[in-house]
Amino acid sequence: SQQGEEDPQALSIQEGENATMNCSYKTSINNLQWYRQNSGRGLVHLILIRSNEREKHSGRLRVTLDTSKKSSSLLITASRAADTASYFCATDATSGTYKYIFGTGTRLKVLA
């Protein structure tokens, strides 16, 4: 079963615009991670935010975390055609195996 639900399922924007995608999860976490997946390829780690952090930046990426609402958002600023991909959030369970559960993903298409 998947803990995370991403919203929207699909997003299409023009190059240069900002893209925002959201992730909701169900149980307590230690951290939340965002990954990118280009079509038919493996996933690439983008950013990790710990449960005691509220916001984190990495280049054109901005991630927020609201543990009271069990939700996170990923903002990509000044999007490029190369940002076209699927984006997944992954949350770890606070149990001993540190198993990660991935969300359903947001498919982003950036039009040149």
Place this chain on the structure above:
Amino acid sequence: EAEVAQSPRYKITEKSQAVAFWCDPISGHATLYWYRQILGQGPELLVQFQDESVVDDSQLPKDRFSAERLKGVDSTLKIQPAELGDSAMYLCASSLAMGAYETQYFGPGTRLLVL
């Protein structure tokens, strides 16, 4: 830059045949994961190894799937017999250790089509 290797990249097989996938994690990574990703969905963990030991295989269909990591390095995932519903991308990932803040590094995946 070190990468996770997987082979084959693509596999087409007929129903009831046996298939095997291989994964070589980044050198020194103690934790290895196998995921299944159905088209349009996120990856789902099948099995997690810490060195050569299985730490989670709760979602592995054990009647037909098996996984091993005999020397705690590379790993093999086997399906026997394959069913139509097994068509999916099989992803291998590794991390330096098993912990709360570890990053997983993914291989390119093996796309399986069962006819």
